[in-house]
Amino acid sequence: MKKFIFLVLLLVLIISCSKKTYSSFKIGIIADCQYCDCEVKWDRYYKKSPQRLKEAIAILNKDSLNYTIHLGDFIDQKMSSLDSILPTWNSLKSTSYHVLGNHDFDVSEAHKEKIIEKLNLKDRYYSFVERDWRFIVLDGNDLSFYGTTSELKKQQTDSLFNSLENKNLPYLKKWNGGLSNTQLNWIRSELNKAVQENQKVGFYCHFPIFPIDQHTIWNREQFLSLIKPYKNVKLFFNGHNHAGAYQLVDNVHYLTFKGMVDTEKTSAFAKVKFDKDTVFVEGFHREISRKLIIK
Incomplete structure (x- = not known):
């Protein structure tokens, strides 16, 4: 009898271990907090951002989130803007x-690298893994007229921008940016890792890929050609277009998440x-709730 009970328990254990289980996880997302001590412009209420961020974090902190990510434009103008709002962010x-x-x-030019350091970033673009997802964080300012910090990148920015000038693209604006070849090669290596490790891929970027409008990243065609063979790419989340x-x-x-x-x-x-x-x-508030089916 004892032997029979032992075999039954062993069988139950084997069956339970053979079943594939999926442990869900939850994150927080904020886009375009864009704080500065500035007057209202373009329906942007810059001085209200600290209180809005505080209220958002109070709600996010009530849940057990695996992480929270801000999708770019945390501030607008001056290092002092960052010093004012970082303590609130750090309460997450x-x-x-x-x-x-x-x-x-x-x-200022002298503070561009300090911004990266103060945001606690070791690299301008990077990746991390959560369960069976690989999240790839892009730097859409890699080639840009405001975010480059080397002469080489400035030359590459000019080259990319000039190569697109005759194509009548609605998004070839100097407030947008692009991905360098170095970053594109790195993305390919990250996608290959995800394939090898059987991971789904989600991208985070400030600039959108779709829909095409005045906010889109410059070399979106290069990016789309790169990801096309990778069927494990499932999401691309971004800010920049405050309307969503x-x-x-x-x-x-x-x-595209709406601007705070x-x-x-x-x-x-x-x-x-x-x-x-x-x-x-x-x-929450203006952000729309959605159900995204992953195929």
């Missing part, structure tokens, strides 16, 4: 990450839950 209970935006570099946007292309969800800084009386941020085949976006 979860791990936190930053994406570099164009306005983050709207500081969404487009599904080739089973990749391209989602915009409008007089409302904010915008989100919690995002990753399940086995679904990503749930829980929007």
Whole structure:
């Protein structure tokens, strides 16, 4: 009898271990906090951002989040803007990450590298793994007229911008930027790692890929050609276009999160839950809640 009970228990254990289980996780997302001690411009209420960030973090801290990420333009003008708002950001209970935006570099030339250091970034672009996802954080300011910090990158910026000038592109604006060949090669290596380790891929960037408008990253065609063979790419999340946007292309969800800084009386941020085949976006204030099916 004891032997029979032991065999039954062993069988139950084997069956339970053989079942594939998926442990969901949840994150926080904020875009374009863009604080500065500035007057209202373009329906951006810069002075309201500290309170909005504080309120968002109070809500995010009530949940058990694996991490929170800001999708660029944390500040607008001056290093003092960063000093004023970082203590609030640092009150997050979860791990936190930053994406570099164009306005983050709207500081003096001498302070551009210090911005990166103060945001606790070791690299301008990087990746990290959460469960069976590899998240790739891009630097859309790698080639740009405000975010470059070397003569070589300035030359590469001029070269890329000039090569696109005759194509009548709506997004060839000097407030946007592009990805260097070095970064594109690094992205390829990250995608190959994800394939080898059977990981789904989500991208974070400040600048959008879709839809095409005046906010889109300069060399989007290069990026799309690069990711096309990789069927494990599932998400591309970004800020920059404060109105927000969404487009599904080739089973990749391209989602632009709304800017926190915009409008007089409302904010915008989100919690995002990753399940086995679904990503749930829980929007707060102006941010829209969505259900994204992962195929």
